[in-house]
Amino acid sequence: MTNAFDDIPGTVVFTGERARRxxxxxxxxxxxxxxxxxxxxxxxxxxYLDEWPMTEAQKRAVLERDFAAMxxxxxxxxxxxxxxxxxxxxxxxxxxxxxxxxxEEYGAMMRAGGRSPEGLRSISGRF
Amino acid sequence: MTNAFDDIPGTVVFTGERARRxxxxxxxxxxxxxxxxxxxxxxxxxxYLDEWPMTEAQKRAVLERDFAAMxxxxxxxxxxxxxxxxxxxxxxxxxxxxxxxxxEEYGAMMRAGGRSPEGLRSISGRF
Amino acid sequence: MARITAGVGSSHVPAxxxxxxxxxxxxxxxxxxxxxxxxxxxxxAAERPDVIILVYNDHASAxxxxxxPTFAIGCADSFAPAxxxxxxxxxxxxxxxxxxxxxIAQSVILEEFDLTxxxxxxxxxxxxxxxxxxxxxxxxxxxxxxxxxVNVIQYPAPTANRCYRLGEAIARAVATFPEDLNVxxxxxxxxxxxxxGSRAGLINREFDTLFLDRLSEAPDAxxxxxxEEYIREAGSEGMELIMWLTMRGALGPRVRELYRFYHVxxxxxxxxHVVLVPEETGERSVTDDAVPRSAAA
Amino acid sequence: MARITAGVGSSHVPAxxxxxxxxxxxxxxxxxxxxxxxxxxxxxAAERPDVIILVYNDHASAxxxxxxPTFAIGCADSFAPAxxxxxxxxxxxxxxxxxxxxxIAQSVILEEFDLTxxxxxxxxxxxxxxxxxxxxxxxxxxxxxxxxxVNVIQYPAPTANRCYRLGEAIARAVATFPEDLNVxxxxxxxxxxxxxGSRAGLINREFDTLFLDRLSEAPDAxxxxxxEEYIREAGSEGMELIMWLTMRGALGPRVRELYRFYHVxxxxxxxxHVVLVPEETGERSVTDDAVPRSAAA
Ligand SMILES: [Fe+3]
Ligand SMILES: [Fe+3]
Numbered sequence: 001m002t003n004a005f006d007d008i009p010g011t012v013v014f015t016g017e018r019a020r021r022x023x024x025x026x027x028x029x030x031x032x033x034x035x036x037x038x039x040x041x042x043x044x045x046x047x048y049l050d051e052w053p054m055t056e057a058q059k060r061a062v063l064e065r066d067f068a069a070m071x072x073x074x075x076x077x078x079x080x081x082x083x084x085x086x087x088x089x090x091x092x093x094x095x096x097x098x099x100x101x102x103x104e105e106y107g108a109m110m111r112a113g114g115r116s117p118e119g120l121r122s123i124s125g126r127f
Numbered sequence: 128m129t130n131a132f133d134d135i136p137g138t139v140v141f142t143g144e145r146a147r148r149x150x151x152x153x154x155x156x157x158x159x160x161x162x163x164x165x166x167x168x169x170x171x172x173x174x175y176l177d178e179w180p181m182t183e184a185q186k187r188a189v190l191e192r193d194f195a196a197m198x199x200x201x202x203x204x205x206x207x208x209x210x211x212x213x214x215x216x217x218x219x220x221x222x223x224x225x226x227x228x229x230x231e232e233y234g235a236m237m238r239a240g241g242r243s244p245e246g247l248r249s250i251s252g253r254f
Numbered sequence: 255m256a257r258i259t260a261g262v263g264s265s266h267v268p269a270x271x272x273x274x275x276x277x278x279x280x281x282x283x284x285x286x287x288x289x290x291x292x293x294x295x296x297x298x299a300a301e302r303p304d305v306i307i308l309v310y311n312d313h314a315s316a317x318x319x320x321x322x323p324t325f326a327i328g329c330a331d332s333f334a335p336a337x338x339x340x341x342x343x344x345x346x347x348x349x350x351x352x353x354x355x356x357x358i359a360q361s362v363i364l365e366e367f368d369l370t371x372x373x374x375x376x377x378x379x380x381x382x383x384x385x386x387x388x389x390x391x392x393x394x395x396x397x398x399x400x401x402x403x404v405n406v407i408q409y410p411a412p413t414a415n416r417c418y419r420l421g422e423a424i425a426r427a428v429a430t431f432p433e434d435l436n437v438x439x440x441x442x443x444x445x446x447x448x449x450x451g452s453r454a455g456l457i458n459r460e461f462d463t464l465f466l467d468r469l470s471e472a473p474d475a476x477x478x479x480x481x482e483e484y485i486r487e488a489g490s491e492g493m494e495l496i497m498w499l500t501m502r503g504a505l506g507p508r509v510r511e512l513y514r515f516y517h518v519x520x521x522x523x524x525x526x527h528v529v530l531v532p533e534e535t536g537e538r539s540v541t542d543d544a545v546p547r548s549a550a551a
Numbered sequence: 552m553a554r555i556t557a558g559v560g561s562s563h564v565p566a567x568x569x570x571x572x573x574x575x576x577x578x579x580x581x582x583x584x585x586x587x588x589x590x591x592x593x594x595x596a597a598e599r600p601d602v603i604i605l606v607y608n609d610h611a612s613a614x615x616x617x618x619x620p621t622f623a624i625g626c627a628d629s630f631a632p633a634x635x636x637x638x639x640x641x642x643x644x645x646x647x648x649x650x651x652x653x654x655i656a657q658s659v660i661l662e663e664f665d666l667t668x669x670x671x672x673x674x675x676x677x678x679x680x681x682x683x684x685x686x687x688x689x690x691x692x693x694x695x696x697x698x699x700x701v702n703v704i705q706y707p708a709p710t711a712n713r714c715y716r717l718g719e720a721i722a723r724a725v726a727t728f729p730e731d732l733n734v735x736x737x738x739x740x741x742x743x744x745x746x747x748g749s750r751a752g753l754i755n756r757e758f759d760t761l762f763l764d765r766l767s768e769a770p771d772a773x774x775x776x777x778x779e780e781y782i783r784e785a786g787s788e789g790m791e792l793i794m795w796l797t798m799r800g801a802l803g804p805r806v807r808e809l810y811r812f813y814h815v816x817x818x819x820x821x822x823x824h825v826v827l828v829p830e831e832t833g834e835r836s837v838t839d840d841a842v843p844r845s846a847a848a
Contacts, residue, residue, distance in 0.1 A: 004779035010750030011787050015706045016329065016356030019616055023373065030615045033636060068749070077747040077788075078611040078704055085636030091565065095751040095819050106752060110816040114743075114754025121783050131482035137453030138490050142409045143626065143653030146319055150670065157318045160337060195452070204450040204491075205314040205407055212339030218268065222454040222522050233455060237519040241446075241457025248486050323620055324665035360706070366713040368621035368665035371705060408668060409657070416663040 007123050012071045022074020025058045029079035038086050067094050134250050139198045149201020152185045156206035165213050194221050256354065256428045256435035260301065261501040261509070261530040262294070263469065264387055266310060266442040266494075268379040269521035271343055274386050287525055290515035291387045294529055297513070298388050304435040305351045305398045307358070307424060308381055309417075309500045310442045311406045313338070315378035322408045323370035325420060328377075328401035329355040336376035345382050345391075351398040354431055358400070361427035367420055377401055384442045387527075404497050406443070414484070414496045415477040421503025428504075441501030443494025445516075447523035450490045457524050461487040462516065465495060466528060470511045473502050491523075501530075508533035553651065553725045553732035557598065558798040558806070558827040559591070560766065561684055563607060563739040563791075565676040566818035568640055571683050584822055587812035588684045591826055594810065595685050600735040602648045602695045604655070604721060605678055606714075606797045607739045608703045610635070612675035619705045620667035622717060625674075625698035626652040633673035642679050642688075648695040651728055655697070658724035664717055674698055681739045684824075701794050703740070711781070711793045712774040718800025725801075738798030740791025742813075744820035747787045754821050758784040759813065762792060763825060767808045770799050788820075798827075805830035 005013045012018075019026075028049065031037045041048040049059045061069035062083055070080040084094045096106030099115075109115060121127040132140045139145075146153075155176065158164045168175040176186045188196035189210060197207040211221045223233030226242075236242060248254040273284040315336035317323070333348040359369055381401055389395060405411055412420075421439065428437050445465070448456040465488070468475050476499060484493040502509070513529040570581040612633035614620070630645040656666055678698055686692060702708055709717075718736065725734050742762070745753040762785070765772050773796060781790040799806070810826040 004777065005782050008750075008779065008783050010748045011745065011782060012747040013706050013782065013787060014704060014747070016352075016360065019329075019373070019705060020352055020356070023616070026616050030611065033612075033634060038636075071747060076611070076616065076704060079616070081746075082611065082636045088637075090818075091746065092818050095746050098746070099749055099751040101752075109752055110754075110819065113756070113815050114821065115750065115752040117753055117755045117758070117784065120750050120753065127783060131480065132485050135453075135482065135486050137451045138448065138485060139450040140409050140485060140490060141407060141450070143649075143657065146408060146626075146670070147649055147653070150319070153319050157314065160315075160339060165339075198450060203314070203319065203407060206319070208449075209314065209339045215340075217521075218449065219521050222449050225449065226452055226454040228455075236455055237457075237522065240459070240518050241524065242453065242455040244456055244458045244461070244487065247453050247456065254486060320669065320671040321618070322668040322670075324660060324667065363621060363707045364710060366710060366716070368709060368713070370621065370667050371619040372617065373619075374617040410660045412665060413661060413663060416665070419663070 007126065009120055009123050012077070014076045018074045019076070020074070022076065024052050024054045025070065025073060025075050026079040028052045028054060028062070029075070029082045032082040032086055041086060067097050071098070134253065136247055136250050139204070141203045145201045146203070147201070149203065151179050151181045152197065152200060152202050153206040155179045155181060155189070156202070156209045159209040159213055168213060194224050198225070256431035256433055256437050258425055258428050258437050258439055258504055258532065259303065260438045261505045262384070262388065262438060262440040263498045263501060263526065263528040263530070264384040264440065264442050265444055265520065265523060265525045265527065266380045266383040267520040267523045267525065268338070268383065271379050271383040271386060274391065275343055286517055287520055290517055290525070290527060293513055294388055294527065295390060297529060302436065303397055303438040305354055305400060305437045307400045307402055307437065307439045307504070308384065308442070309402045309404060309440060309497045310380035310384070311494060311497065312403050313378055313380060313407065316375045316403070319408060322405050323403065324405050324412050325367065326370040326372050326375070326403040327355055327359050328372050328375050329359060330373050330375060333375055333377045333399070333401055335382055336378040338378050343379070343382055345386060346394045348377055348381065348385070348395060348399045348401070351400055354435065355400045357431050358424055358427040361430065362420065362423040365423045365426070367423055375401065375403070380442060384440060402500070404500070406494050406496065411481060411493065411496060413481070414479055414499050417496045418473065418477045418499040418503035421500040424500070425504040425506065439501045439504040441498035443497045444488065444492050445495060445524040445526035446488040446492040448489030448491055449522060453489070455522060456489040457518050458487050458489070459518065459524065462524055462526055466514060466516070466526060469498060469502055469528065470509050470530060473499065505530055505532045506534070553728040553730055553734050555722055555725050555734050555736055555801050555829065556600065557735045558802045559681070559685065559735060559737040560795045560798060560823065560825040560827070561681040561737065561739050562741055562817065562820060562822045562824065563677045563680040564817040564820045564822065565635070565680065568676050568680040568683060571688065572640055583814050584817055587814055587822070587824060590810055591685055591824065592687060594826060599733065600694055601732040602651055602697060602734045604697045604699055604734065604736045604801070605681065605739070606699045606701060606737060606794045607677035607681070608791060608794065609700050610675055610677060610704065613672045613700070616705060619702050620700070621702050621709050622664065623667040623669050623672070623700040624652055624656050625669050625672050626656060627670050627672065630672055630674045630696070630698055632679055633675040635675055640676070640679055642683060643691045645674055645678065645682070645692060645696045645698070648697055651732065652697045654728050655721055655724040658727065659717065659720040662720050662723070664720055672698065672700070677739060681737060699797070701797070703791050703793065708778060708790065708793060710778070711776055711796050714793045715770065715774045715796040715800035718797040721797070722801040722803065736798045736801040738795035740794050741785065741789050742792060742821040742823035743785040743789040745786030745788055746819060750786070752819060753786040754815055755784055755786070756815065756821065759821050759823055763811060763813070763823060766795060766799055766825065767806050767827060770796065802827055802829045803831065
């Protein structure tokens with residue numbers, strides 16, 4: 001099913017199709033809510049990931065902390081942020097990496113009023 | 128809040144007020160979904176019940192398998208039936224005890240077409 | 255395009271499942287009930303639906319009282335039979351249809367139905383007993399199933415009218431699903447019965463008959479009936495009948511009743527069963543030596 | 552009788568909670584934000600509401616994707632602050648109002664809103680950060696809270712119109728609660744911000760201003776805006792703004808804006824805050840040296 005928001009550039013809307021694709025990735029992320037799981041994950045990330053029926057691409061995205069790839073593979077932003085929390089990493093630094101900016105560039109952009117919507121409303125140019 | 132169904136005789140409608148009153152009784156019942164909890168309960172019923180913040184009246188109702196009292200104390204019928212399941216006891220025998228009938232009387236009544244609604248529609252006599 | 259070709263109403267008494275699972279179908283107590291579904295088993299074998307949207311209620315199996323959704327749709331790939339306290343029924347796993355389930359969810363939420371989306375849910379006798387009655391004991395269910403769980407055990411349940419309107423919205427959603435699918439909607443629960451309270455054992459054959467008549471011919475009368483009237487006439491658990499209205503709402507304004515069965519008792523319950531087809535597609539759906547509307551027992 | 556006396560809109564950025572909890576409120580980055588709530592802290596200290604119906608969304612704290620309710624109302628006696636991955640916030644337990652919560656649930660379900668009833672639910676920054684902004688750091692929250700969680704993280708969220716209509720239904724329910732209670736409704740989330748995707752960092756001050764203007768004066772224009780327009784203009788997470796419409800719907804047709812604050816940024820987000828009163832009770836509600844409508848920052 002195509003959706004009206006497919007026309008919005010650089011924007012991941014978490015549809016049912018993404019939820020299905022990312023089911024086990026997101027369940028893995030949710031497991032990091034428990035301190036004992038966070039400890040087990042940090043002790044041996046690969047072994048912990050191998051307990052989940054995730055795709056290799058999903059596991060690699062987690063191991064490499066590639067948040068754009070996690071979203072691409074069906075991760076929901078609020079679930080993959082739990083991987084950042086394990087690292088003690090801020091939401092802002094994740095947002096920067098999703099934007100392809102350094103944390104410094106991104107932080108400066110936000111302090112200057114954020115990213116303007118101009119030119120970022122529509123792929124088709126309708127808006 | 129009074130409800131229209133308060134006028135129906137011999138009928139427990141599981142309202143929010145009952146849900147609040149029976150919260151821990153029903154949670155105890157739900158715990159019996161797990162085989163290990165069923166075993167622990169049967170091994171020492173009183174000790175298992177004492178793990179729950181239930182009222183003494185609720186605990187006594189369970190120990191005595193007084194299903195009418197369980198409903199009175201906020202039990203939901205489908206939750207208290209889990210206590211019967213632990214005993215390997217049928218739903219029909221619980222229904223009989225709620226009706227104040229022997230299982231034989233109740234079974235015969237059901238085979239004969241069940242309890243007639245005549246005279247059992249309304250306390251006020253409006254129906 | 256996907257299309258809704260028929261609706262099935264059926265009681266979902268746990269003792270019926272136990273009788274089947276323990277090989278008691280030929281005992282005098284149970285034989286009439288299974289006999290009452292023989293026509294429907296032949297009918298559905300010929301109909302070969304691809305998907306059943308199965309409206310039922312959970313009985314303290316998947317949901318505790320910590321979390322009571324009014325309407326919950328199962329979007330998972332599969333659903334395991336629940337352990338209801340004496341081990342799960344030995345019936346096949348229920349295979350879902352996540353693409354259609356998500357399509358329905360999206361469509362009806364945007365039409366302002368406030369569904370809860372379930373990606374993991376065990377299904378209890380409310381769902382598996384009707385499958386057993388209609389399909390017997392296969393090694394795998396010959397159909398995909400989208401579970402739609404309705405709260406009827408914590409007051410207040412949705413209104414009868416809301417259940418009907420959800421059925422209408424589901425029909426609109428199915429009609430826009432691009433795949434060619436033969437979809438049935440089932441409503442389960444009832445008929446008259448009561449467990450909770452000293453009136454336990456209530457059976458109201460007169461009301462049940464009226465309900466079945468009106469279900470086909472005058473559903474608006476059933477839509478406006480308040481909960482207390484369902485409880486007064488059909489018993490505290492007989493109120494499950496509101497779930498049949500979701501099935502009915504999905505079939506459109508006019509239907510034809512292909513089959514009816516009614517029997518008292520199964521354990522504490524009156525057993526009722528109907529097969530309905532939308533009037534538009536009624537002719538095409540009669541694919542078998544269909545018994546004209548007949549009341550057994 | 553219970554009555555709704557005011558509505559509060561507020562962003563609920565987690566970094567604001569962290570700044571407060573770690574004593575960073577006087578750092579240049581954070582000071583303007585906390586300053587922007589000073590008027591409201593004085594206002595609410597004078598208003599002394601008994602209950603807040605707090606509309607917010609869960610962020611993968613209480614709900615996994617296995618179970619996504621469109622609308623979930625908290626009927627429990629209390630709600631613990633959630634561990635969002637770095638330990639729970641050190642804020643007081645949230646005390647509920649189960650009698651009013653159940654009354655609302657019953658009333659709106661019978662009006663055909665399909666709520667999920669929660670008797671156990673941890674509450675995350677979506678609920679606790681607005682409490683902190685409005686009440687500071689007390690040892691106990693000076694108000695009871697009914698959490699109303701709205702799904703905005705799994706597409707599709709409820710429509711903006713549905714959120715508004717739920718607010719209207721809540722107002723009807725509150726008006727029939729027999730106890731004399733001063734009730735506020737809060738809508739939280741937003742304003743414009745985006746995390747998911749390469750457009751991360753989006754801020755749309757023009758849209759946010761328009762939204763705040765229309766919230767008071769022309770809410771119908773916000774009700775009919777489709778999800779894609781919220782996402783396009785306010786960002787994928789800025790769509791949280793639909794929750795403000797439940798607050799707005801609860802206030803009735805005409806409102807007066809007592810206070811407004813807007814600031815960019817808090818971490819990734821534009822911070823917005825309004826205090827609204829129903830036009831009928833507006834006069835009585837002004838109990839302090841109310842700052843006339845003012846845009847800070
Ligand atoms: Fe049932
Ligand atoms: Fe949020």
